[in-house]
Amino acid sequence: MFIKHVDDHNILNPNLLLVRLLKKTKKVNSKIPILFLLVGFVGEKRRQTKSINRRLSISLLSLSSLVFPLLYFCLSSSQQNKKKKKSREMAAAEDDRIARISSAIRVIPNFPKPGIMFQDITTLLLDPKAFKDTIDLFVERYKDKNISVVAGMEARGFIFGPPIALAIGAKFVPMRKPKKLPGEVISEEYSLEYGTDKLEMHVGAVQAGERALIVDDLIATGGTLCAGIRLLERVGAEIVECACLIELAELKGRDRLGDKPLFILISAV
Numbered sequence: 001m002f003i004k005h006v007d008d009h010n011i012l013n014p015n016l017l018l019v020r021l022l023k024k025t026k027k028v029n030s031k032i033p034i035l036f037l038l039v040g041f042v043g044e045k046r047r048q049t050k051s052i053n054r055r056l057s058i059s060l061l062s063l064s065s066l067v068f069p070l071l072y073f074c075l076s077s078s079q080q081n082k083k084k085k086k087s088r089e090m091a092a093a094e095d096d097r098i099a100r101i102s103s104a105i106r107v108i109p110n111f112p113k114p115g116i117m118f119q120d121i122t123t124l125l126l127d128p129k130a131f132k133d134t135i136d137l138f139v140e141r142y143k144d145k146n147i148s149v150v151a152g153m154e155a156r157g158f159i160f161g162p163p164i165a166l167a168i169g170a171k172f173v174p175m176r177k178p179k180k181l182p183g184e185v186i187s188e189e190y191s192l193e194y195g196t197d198k199l200e201m202h203v204g205a206v207q208a209g210e211r212a213l214i215v216d217d218l219i220a221t222g223g224t225l226c227a228g229i230r231l232l233e234r235v236g237a238e239i240v241e242c243a244c245l246i247e248l249a250e251l252k253g254r255d256r257l258g259d260k261p262l263f264i265l266i267s268a269v
């Protein structure tokens with residue numbers, strides 16, 4: 001209502017301008033412009049009733065209610081622009097890291113069987129920057145997630161799991177192929193892209209209620225990760241996420257994980 005009133009007096013309406021500015025950006029959401037809005041409003045009310053000098057000083061007050069919100073608006077939008085620029089730069093840096101990781105992985109056709117396009121991560125290990133970037137990307141994602149267990153699948157999960165575990169302050173629990181672990185074990189069988197296998201975990205390595213991350217180099221059919229999930233759930237652990245460097249998306253292993261989230265860096269065909 002006061003907006004219409006000021007229009008009637010045919011003066012520059014700071015309040016109206018402020019309201020338009022506020023409408024333009026939902027992100028300017030602070031008590032400061034509202035304070036100035038109130039000051040302007042009170043000034044406008046009083047301007048109608050007082051002497052010329054009083055009206056002049058009150059008009060100045062009203063004008064300040066335009067200048068300060070404008071300044072505030074300019075400052076906050078420049079801060080928002082800086083934030084947007086920073087997040088664009090971070091996304092670009094992440095893309096660069098993923099591109100480098102991806103190009104460091106070698107693909108060998110027909111290994112170990114005809115028709116298999118083997119994703120060879122040993123070449124990634126030869127590139128210390130790409131290897132470190134791989135670990136860093138996982139660590140950045142999991143460092144504040146209150147994870148106490150990183151479970152790694154034999155054999156290539158043993159390469160990526162331990163550095164992630166150390167960096168996020170979690171213990172590392174190996175999930176091994178049969179008859180490798182010396183203590184009492186629980187085991188789970190699973191099917192692979194090329195055969196069947198079994199995974200085992202030491203009894204007592206993980207306690208009920210612990211928050212676990214499962215790490216492997218690659219998900220193909222999802223059988224290996226499913227076995228890992230079953231082992232951890234049998235002892236009452238909570239699966240926070242499964243993390244793999246590579247996903248063979250065509251094999252739809254992700255679908256076998258049910259409601260367990262999967263994070264991957266690279267999708268391969």
Ligand SMILES: O=P(O)(O)OC[C@H]1O[C@H](OP(=O)(O)OP(=O)(O)O)[C@H](O)[C@@H]1O
Nearest residue numbers: 154155156192193219220221222223224
């Ligand atoms: O999603 P899946 O169909 O279960 O396949 C993925 C698993 O296959 C590979 O390991 P592999 O069993 O070949 O063992 P290795 O690491 O000892 O070579 C890979 O490292 C994963 O662990």
Ligand SMILES: Nc1ncnc2[nH]cnc12
Nearest residue numbers: 116117118119193218220
């Ligand atoms: N295509 C593949 N490359 C590397 N490791 C694998 N494990 C299962 N399928 C694989």
